[in-house]
Amino acid sequence: MSVRPTPPIVVVGAGVAGLSAALALAPRPVLLVCERPPGEGGATPLAAGGLAAALAAGDSVADHAEDTLLAGHGNDREAVRVLVAGAADAVAWLEAQGVRFDRAADRRYAFGREGGHRRARILHAGGDATGAAIARSLAAAARATPSIRVLDGLRVDGVRLGTDGRVCGVLALDAAGVRHALDGAAVLLACGGIAGLFADRTGPAGLQGLGLSVAQAVGARLRDLPFVQFHPTALALEARASDGRRSLITEALRGAGAVLRDRRGQRLMAAHPLGDLAPRDQVARAVAAADGPWLDTSPCAPDWPAAFPSTVAAIARHGLAIGDPLPVCAAQHFHMGGVASDLDGATSVPGLFAVGECAANGAHGANRLASNSLLEGVVYGRRAAAALAAATSRPRPSATRRFAPGAEPEALATLRLRLSAALGPVRRRSELLRLLPTLAADTRQHTIARALVIATLAQRGNLGAHQWHAADAPVAVPISLWPGSPAAHHGQRPGSGRSVRP
Ligand SMILES: Cc1cc2nc3c(=O)[nH]c(=O)nc-3n(C[C@H](O)[C@H](O)[C@H](O)COP(=O)(O)OP(=O)(O)OC[C@H]3O[C@@H](n4cnc5c(N)ncnc54)[C@H](O)[C@@H]3O)c2cc1C
CATH class of the missing domain: 3.90.700.10 (Succinate dehydrogenase/fumarate reductase flavoprotein, catalytic domain)
Structure with missing residues (x-):
């Protein structure tokens, strides 16, 4: 009797989250799909501050959790607990992958301090080149892992669904314009944030909300979209x-x-x-x-x-x-919002998982605590890998959902300037209402921008990174501005929906 080979997991993105998941999935086969080679693209190699872990003498997981909650305003408490309790193990795992965290003369870790942390608990590797050090080590480990097939130079532009409605693959274009269908047992999104939709940003231009597009294509739930962090x-x-x-x-x-x-x-x-x-x-x-x-x-x-x-x-x-x-x-620096996921990365659509910056499981609330994001990628990337071990059947692909076409460079530049102007650290309803009709173009980036603006308009009060201008009265917002508005299910999250009136 022949034994069927285990179908691969399709991992989209090779930053800290995707690489952690791919490595933790070994020896399970992985198709690692990314635009730039692992270790080079996305935000991970740019991460400068470091990785938070309560490992210093006198520090505690409880204190790290409290700082995360104080900064975050309405985080999911269990998501925070899992994040900070997983830090020690994440650091040990990263070291096993070759990351060398900076140590003081006495060989103990050298801890730095950042905003919102009441203690020095930030680990660095190569000083402020921590993200690059992590990306380099994880990329090298991935390339040395036979079960991981790296498929770089591919831009994902669609999703594949099986006969049972499960997400089972992606469509991706190579540099020559040839489209590839990449299928497996499930798809794990680890494709980063939305920096490339803003003119004023610290992140790479190529991160343009791919996770949100995938979710929109298959009807997966999004959450916390208004919560955009500015550095x-x-x-x-x-x-x-x-x-x-x-x-x-x-x-x-x-x-x-x-x-x-x-x-x-x-x-x-x-x-x-x-x-x-x-x-x-x-x-x-x-x-x-x-x-x-x-x-x-x-x-x-x-x-x-x-x-x-x-x-x-x-x-x-x-x-x-x-x-x-x-x-x-x-x-613009980070997106707390994204594809709604549980603590194992599962989204509301079977077969679709999400981790890292493209996902939103509530760990960051409405305002991420500094240096919790690299940690999130490792902790939740590895958890998703464990959960994906159960995905053993290979759905038969029966439908594809292509995204709307990408915006032309000039239109994208205009969109970036407009989002930066209207969706900054302090927002005005009048500006967002004026912006909305200018976002009508049927491109992938405009579709995401509409969702961001509509969800922001639906946010009643100030919370974390979302703040209305003082002159804006707390009015009821018509969430039916656009037919089929997604605002209804973007709601007032994070947490209980608690929000403060301006
Ligand atoms: C300048 C800067 C400094 C930061 N400093 C810190 C810090 O010190 N500590 C901290 O915790 N956090 C920091 N952050 C945040 C943190 O770096 C990111 O949130 C984190 O690295 C995200 O990891 P990720 O794996 O989710 O995504 P990324 O690392 O962004 O990786 C995304 C991956 O998806 C791929 N991808 C995207 N779109 C497509 C597509 N269409 N097709 C194919 N592939 C695609 C990319 O090529 C890439 O491989 C910083 C962010 C920035 C911008």
């Missing part, structure tokens, strides 16, 4: 990185003593009990509202540059050094 210290200089993103001035600089000031030299965060290390949403709003905000790095210790080479290199491109005043602005 308060993007470098506010005209010249930008090659793909249009702004250089990030890592939060670790404020952890090392730097303070935010306005044009007149007044401190921006003096009134907050956590000062310049307040949660990111609050600092981003202060920066967005300030006249001529800049980071005063003069209080940083003289040996600081040696520890954070990426930030030093980024500012050196503009002729600046630590100690100089660094002009900063708030820029």
Whole structure:
């Protein structure tokens, strides 16, 4: 009797979440589909701050959970518990994959501090090149794993469904324009966030909400769409990185003593009990509202540059050094919203799983705590892998759902500018209502932008990273603005739906 081979799992995305899942699935066959080679694309290699883990003497998982909840406003408590309780194991697992976290002279981990953390609990690898170190090690491990077939150079542009309605594959275009159908037992989305829909951003242009498109194509539930995180210290200089993103001035600089000031030299965060290390949403709003905000790095210790080479290199491109005043602005950085998933990555549609930044399981609430995202990718990527072990049947593909075509470069540039203007750290209903009719084009990116704007309009009060302008009255919002509006099921999450009136 012949034994049927185990069907592969199709993993879309090769950042920290996709690579963690693919490695944890071994020896189960994996088709690892990604646009750029593993270790190179997405946000993971850019991650500068580090990875949070309550491993320092005197720290505790409970304290890490409390900081996550305090920053997050309405997180799913169980999702937070799983995240922070999994940190020690995640660090050990990453080390087993070859990641070398920085240690002090006594060989103990060297911990840094970031916004919203009341303790120093951020691990670095190569200083502020932590994401690159993790991406490099995981990519090398994946390439050395025979069960993982890396299929890079492919842009996913559709989904495949089996006769039983389960998601079982994706469609992807190669550089020559040839479309490939990649099928397996299930699809795990690990395809990152929405940076590429914003002009002012810290993330790569290529991350344009693929997870949201897949979910829209198959009717999977989305959640928390209005909760877009802005980083308060993007470098506010005209010249930008090659793909249009702004250089990030890592939060670790404020952890090392730097303070935010306005044009007149007044401190921006003096009134907050956590000062310049307040949660990111609050600092981003202060920066967005300030006249001529800049980071005063003069209080940083003289040996600081040696520890954070990426930030030093980024500012050196503009002729600046630590100690100089660094002009900063708030820029899109992370999406708390995404494809609604449970703690094993399962979505509302059979066969479709999601982890990492494209997913939303409630762990980050309405405002992610700094350095919890790399951790999320490892913890939940590995959990999804364990859950996917049960997917053993190979559905027979019977239907495909192609996405709407991608926007032309000019239309995409306009869309990015408009979203950055209207969907920033502080939003105005009037602006969003004016924006909506301009998003009518039938492209993949406009479809996502409409969903983001409609869900934001449906958000009644201020919560975490979502804040209405003070002049906006708390009016009832017509969620039927668009036929078939998805706003109804984007609701007031996260958590209980609790929200505060502006
Ligand atoms: C500048 C910067 C600094 C950051 N610093 C930190 C930090 O210090 N600590 C922290 O915890 N978090 C940090 N974050 C957030 C964190 O880096 C990300 O949330 C996290 O890396 C996301 O991992 P991921 O695996 O979900 O997705 P990504 O790492 O973004 O990977 C997405 C993958 O999907 C692929 N993909 C996307 N679209 C397609 C498509 N259409 N077809 C095929 N493949 C596709 C990409 O090629 C890539 O392989 C930072 C983010 C930025 C932008």
